[in-house]
Amino acid sequence: MAKPAAPGLQIRRWSAGRWTDTPDAVVTEEPLQLMLEGQPLSVVMRTPGHDLELCLGLMYSEGILRGLDDVSFMRISAEAGESEDRIRVEADLVESNQVDAHFVSGPRRKPERSMLSSSACGVCGTVMIEDLRRDLAPLPDGLVVDPSVLPGLVDILRQGQGVFDRTGGLHAAGLFNAQGGLIHLREDVGRHNAVDKVVGRALLDRSLPAATSVLVVSGRAGYEIVQKSISAGIPVLAAVGAPSSLAVALAREFNQTLVGFLRGDRYNVYSAPERLTR
Numbered sequence: 001m002a003k004p005a006a007p008g009l010q011i012r013r014w015s016a017g018r019w020t021d022t023p024d025a026v027v028t029e030e031p032l033q034l035m036l037e038g039q040p041l042s043v044v045m046r047t048p049g050h051d052l053e054l055c056l057g058l059m060y061s062e063g064i065l066r067g068l069d070d071v072s073f074m075r076i077s078a079e080a081g082e083s084e085d086r087i088r089v090e091a092d093l094v095e096s097n098q099v100d101a102h103f104v105s106g107p108r109r110k111p112e113r114s115m116l117s118s119s120a121c122g123v124c125g126t127v128m129i130e131d132l133r134r135d136l137a138p139l140p141d142g143l144v145v146d147p148s149v150l151p152g153l154v155d156i157l158r159q160g161q162g163v164f165d166r167t168g169g170l171h172a173a174g175l176f177n178a179q180g181g182l183i184h185l186r187e188d189v190g191r192h193n194a195v196d197k198v199v200g201r202a203l204l205d206r207s208l209p210a211a212t213s214v215l216v217v218s219g220r221a222g223y224e225i226v227q228k229s230i231s232a233g234i235p236v237l238a239a240v241g242a243p244s245s246l247a248v249a250l251a252r253e254f255n256q257t258l259v260g261f262l263r264g265d266r267y268n269v270y271s272a273p274e275r276l277t278r
Helices: 051-061 129-133 150-159 162-167 191-204 223-231 245-253
Strands: 009-015 018-024 030-036 039-046 071-076 088-093 115-117 171-177 182-188 213-217 236-239 257-263 266-271
Touching: 030 051, 039 051, 051 071, 051 088, 051 191, 051 223, 150 171, 150 213, 150 257, 150 266, 171 191, 182 191, 191 213, 191 223, 223 236, 223 245, 245 257, 245 266
Parallel strands: 030 088, 039 115, 213 236, 236 257
Antiparallel strands: 009 018, 030 039, 071 088, 171 182, 171 213, 257 266
């Protein structure tokens, strides 16, 4: 579970024309270093919790992994005997040139440099947008979701956000089946980190590509969220907030159903509306 800072943090609050001193809880944001083959790959600014899932999801969406069998070794700091103030995940990959049919670019990508992923940016490890786009394949037709199912998913997402209730500062990503049943839910200070954690969990469960699922995210649907969900084979993505123009263009190019402004009993469909039928 993602964790906030200790609720004993003292703050000053202005309300109704006067100051009060009161304790408050703020969401935790800390760096996590990802080591690949003994070399630094990424420093991820994230909310601690489900760190292995986060790193797996990040490497999968970057095209470094094609599947769980690409990983030969993985451990987190606690297993390496390091101090609590230096958290890192170490991963080694097996040698492979196998092509996964879900990807169009052939063998997995070899990272060329270390990268910094902040809580605001989910694709900082790729030099050009086209590097990500060329790793994607159009999503197949076939999944059908009753349009009346989507509004209720936001309520389920919100009910599962325990840390958000205490801090008001976290994003969430929830993976659902076509009937609206919750499969996985993860929170993080970065919306793309929450998606990486969900994808990493699905990778561990060997359930990728997630061709019969719906991903619901709090906040907006930016390009990086669409890219990560398409790479995971998720055919329907719904966001509480607005999509960006690049997100819409990518969803249309790769046949993903993109939903925005999912609030109350209303939403907009920006691409592939055919999957939402009665």
